[in-house]
Amino acid sequence: MEYRERYQSWLDDPYFDEATKAELRAITDENEIEDRFYQDLEFGTAGLRGKIGAGTNRMNNYTVSLATQGLAQTIINHGEKAMKKGVAIAYDVRQYSDKFAEIAARVLAGNGIKVYLFDDIRPTPMLSYTVRRLGTISGIVVTASHNPKEYNGYKVYWEEGSQILDDIADEILNEIDSIEHFRDIKVMELDEAKSKGLIEIIGGAIDDEYNDKLLNMAINDDIDKSVKIVFTPLNGTGNIPVRRVLKDRGFTDITVVPEQENPDWTFATVGYPNPEDTKAFKYARNLGLKVKADVLLATDPDCDRVAIGVLNDNGDYTYLNGNQTGALLIYYILSQRFEKGTLPENPAIVKSIVTGDLGKAIAKKFGVTTFETLTGFKHICAMANEWDITEAFSFIFGYEESIGYVYQDLVRDKDAVVSSMMIAEMAGFYKKQGLSLLNVLEKIYEEFGYYSEKQISIVLEGVEGQQRIKRMMDDIRHMPVESIGEMMLQKTVDYLSDETDAGRSNVLKYYMDDGSWYAIRPSGTEPKIKLYIYSKGKSEKDAKDKVELIEKVVRHRMESVE
Template sequence: MTYKEKYNHWLESNYFDEETKRELRQLKDEKEIEDRFYTDLKFGTAGLRGKIGAGTNRMNKYTVALATEGLAQTIVNRGQGAMDRGVAIAYDVRKYSDNFAEIAARVLAANGIKAYLFDDIRTTPVLGYTVRKLKTISGVVVTASHNPKDYNGYKVYWEDGSQILDDIASEILDEISKIKDFDEINIMDLDEALDKGLITYIGKEIDDDYHQKRLDMAINDDIDKDIKIVYTPLNGTGNKPVRRILKDRGFTNVIVVPEQENPDFNFTTVGYPNPEDPRAFEYAIELGKKEDADILIATDPDCDRIAMMVKDNKGEFIFLNGNQTAALFVNYILSSRYKNGTLPKNAAIVKSIVTGDLGTAIANKYGVKMFETLTGFKHICSKANEWDITKEHTFIFGYEESIGYTYGTLVRDKDAIISTMLIAEMAAYYKKYGKTLLQVLENLYEEFGYYREHLISIVLEGVEGSKRIGRMMDELRANPIESFDNIKLSKTIDYLLEETGNPKSNVLKYFLEDGSWYVVRPSGTEPKIKLYVYTKDKNKEEAERKINLIVDTVEEKLYSIK
């Protein structure tokens, strides 16, 4: 069907409710109608993510039901044992998240599959833990992570507690493709599902268990626990679990940004609730200066990503990006565990291919092997799952530049709660020895060289935007930039066309003769193309000059492609 035929079908079918039809009738912009119906919201290895609204290319109860039906059939294909193990379902603070989670549970129940539904908002990492704790066959979390307020999403996990990889995603997608219309999907009445025991609510027992296991992961206790922390959950799920972990770890000097303390799906005070963007710290900075805090910490709405700012010697707060924070983590974890004798001989760390190399240099110092995967914790934590079986390495830490980190194997996904505890501990440890995290980072630069990084995201929405992103990748693939002043291109890796040991992915990585490199790839979850640039030099100014040169040159080429 054409987009207009799909639009008319939604208006005419008895299956879609009147509220949905009313929303569609109010659309006057033909391009908006086309964007809502020209394609189906794609189910990929990240599940679903898109703008909330009526239409096949939007997040709504019908597209959630469709995705869940595909998941249900994938589980049914594995037999009664898988169906009985069931699916754990969590949801965050976003608009309709609770409704979408309930719809998912009722679709599973209609297929005879047990659903464990959390009784209130939860963080994303606790969902991954719950899958492993309850030994469910799968898990679902309804969240759009750090996206703007008009987005929501649906992430699927498998029995190992990690996000699904291509093989399971392909099975689900194949089952979805067999469904010709939404009215083929059965949805059980909630009360009936509860009476039959096909839906069970999960309460605080999981939270308590997970909380204690997190506390047990502390590394050092010889620290200055009077360190003053300003924390903002950015109106998301992190407020209670983060405050609880800090309190029970002994950090009592914690102040929460009051305007951003409680859930708010409109994110009224922050707009774009992504702590990777320093602007998300506006309220935290104001409070931090008032309270003379040592560090500021922010978590995103589903509390899997985390960022921080550190006070300098002038009383200003300096933002640390994901690469810098990761380097501090790697250094603190490895140096501490090396010192106390708890670093395994086969210890390994995993990072993504778009993440900087300072962590690798630090790992080499301690004889710890660094592995690289495609972006996304589904790939990073697949290494932990693999090593569970082979015992070849012990997974110590996983990270990527987009402020995602996981310590140990308790969770097979990024976890901002354990990361908050470790940031507080790390800052408190160095404070006892008279150092801030900024000074520790500078010491690392002096030892290993000045690593610099820069990320550019070009947002191109809609049908034409998607096509233009495709043209950009095609042009760069066919005609790479051969030099930047006197710095020549030395090597290219095409993760789509070459065998790299990773799954195929539309990513281009360019290495320059001086050790600099850059990566271009379309985002897997948002309508944008991303440019990652990295340089290293003994001289800080020269490293920054090369960053600007590469960014300007590549950006100019990208914008020239219409």
């Protein structure tokens, strides 16, 4: 069916509500109609993510209910025990997140599946914790993470508490494809579902347990708890849990950015609520300069990612990227646990294939093995799930360059609440020694070598954008850049076709003969293609110069593809 036929069918079909039809009739741009209906909003291993609005290629009650019916049938296929174990559902601050969570709960209940629905907004890692704590078969969190305000999303978890992998995603997708019409979706009214015990509202008790277990993960208590921290949750879900754990941990000088303290789905003060982007620190920086904070801390809207700024010698803030913060956390955690003799047997950390190698070098010093996986915490935590069964290794830490970290096994996803607690502890530990986190990072570079990195995203929206991204990947896949300055191409890894331990994905990685590398991949959740650059140099300047040169050459090559 062509996009125009789909569009007209939504207008003509009495199943769709009048508000949806009015929104569609108001569209005057033909390209907008095409974008809304040229495809179904894709359900992948990241679940759903897209712009909010009417249409098959948008996040709305209909597409959410369709995905949930597919999940429900998948659970039914796994048997009555799976249905009784049920599904936990959490949601963030975004527009319609609560409505989408409710419609998902009602569809599951309509299919006879038990639901545990949170009473208010929660961080994504709390959904992972809840799946593990309640022993549910699955979990859903309604969030678009750090995407712009126009977006929302829907992530599915399985019983280990980590996001679904291809096997379950394929089952769900097959069930979605078998649904002929939205009217075939089973939906129960909320009050009826509650009265039948199919939907149970959950709240404070889970929060208390989660917080208590976080506190038990602390390594050192002999630290400077007066370390000055300015915190911004960027109007997201991190405000209450991060402040609570820091307060309970004993930190006495936490200042919250007032304009970004409370939930706001418009993200009026920040626009693009991604703490990877240093522009998101504007309000935190101004407040930090005013109170002379040692550290700025920013969590993204669903509080699974965290970024930091550190007061430098010039009286301003240096913003650390995910590789740098990850290296600091690995160095702190491993060195302290090594010193205390609390490292487990066969300890291991896990990173993605586009994350830098400094953490790996640090881990090696302390006798800790590093494993690499495809991008995404679903892959990182899949290794921890496997080790739960095989006991081959003990999972300590997982991280990605995109400011996602998880410590220990309380949750099986990136967790900005535990990461914020560990960053604060780390800052307090070194401050007591008269060191800032920048001082410690410099010491790490002096010991392990100077590393530099950069990530570039080229945004290409719509049908034509997706096609151009494919052409870019095809072009460089078949004709790689052979030399960049004095750096010569030494090795190519195509994760789509080459046999690797990491698995298969549309990622290209190019290793140069000096130890530098770069990788290219399309985003799985956003209309962009990403370039990851990583270098190792004899000095900070040498490492940074290499990054700039690689960026110049490779980006020019990518953008020359029409």
